[in-house]
Amino acid sequence: MTHHHINYIEMAACDLAKTEHFFSRVFNWQFEHFGPDYRAFSSSGLAGGFYKSELRACTKLGSALVVIYSVNLEQSLQDVELAGGEICEAIFSFPGGRRFHFIEPSGNELAVWSDL
Template identity: 55%
Template structure:
């Protein structure tokens, strides 16, 4: 319980859809060193990403323009990170731009999910 007397309930886990779990594991392992554990043919969990989560087999995907939550990753080397995800098959949706407090870009992973990467440098 916090000092205000309210319960602190942190985000603990996040899940994404992916139509190709092999492809999604290959991408996130190479791009960000995430570690995966398979739970059957239709689910894979990830860790070493800042927050644990998973991908479930489905044809849908997260698109911020359609109201999905936007997951934002952090990198101290934004330009290198952008080049790495592009070289691994991601599409850059929004080029690097400045905002109060930092810079970021948005990408679409190989299964269609939109994420962003930001830096304060």
Template identity: 45%
Template sequence: MGTSGKDKQIDYVEFNVKDIARARGFYGDAFGWTFTDYGADYCEFSDGNLKGGFARSAGGKPGGPLVILFADDLGDTLKRVESAGGKIVKPIFDFPGGRRFHFTDPEGYELAVWSDK
């Protein structure tokens, strides 16, 4: 199996927002970002260098972006996260484009890891 060249690197950032249209308007007007909609609850953005997303958060807490890392081998990375002291808070799940899991690090920060495999 080949590697992507971005294994274990920060690859994506997600913002939990209550109003995707408002977030699009702000970041589009203020910074010129472009957008791709994936249904009513998700919108991907691009700043020309980094991609990220706005995820609708009905009752959740807005703010505090979710940093997402990429892994060539998602299962192995999950094991490494657990072995290093991380706590899995969302087991591996499928989404359009791949699979991912969420974890908290020993300091309590939530991050995610995704793979296109």
């Protein structure tokens, strides 16, 4: 294992079941339950977990932004919406690619980007 690299991220979730269902359906993440208040995820490129909390991650409040890569940005946007996610920033261009931001069922803001 490389010394001093990011290998795990934890995020708050007020509704663990809805959050797990959303990320499983849209991004095909795999989940493992560790008691009633924690769910670890894998198959995401970076391992992590959701812990039970009423708090939410939002960039306007200074939160870090988790950004997911996609080879088909429009399809990812459609999948997010179909699974109950809310688009909070439509697709826009930036140096190096395009992306959109969304709110998942527990209220956390994330983004999806593509260099295509």
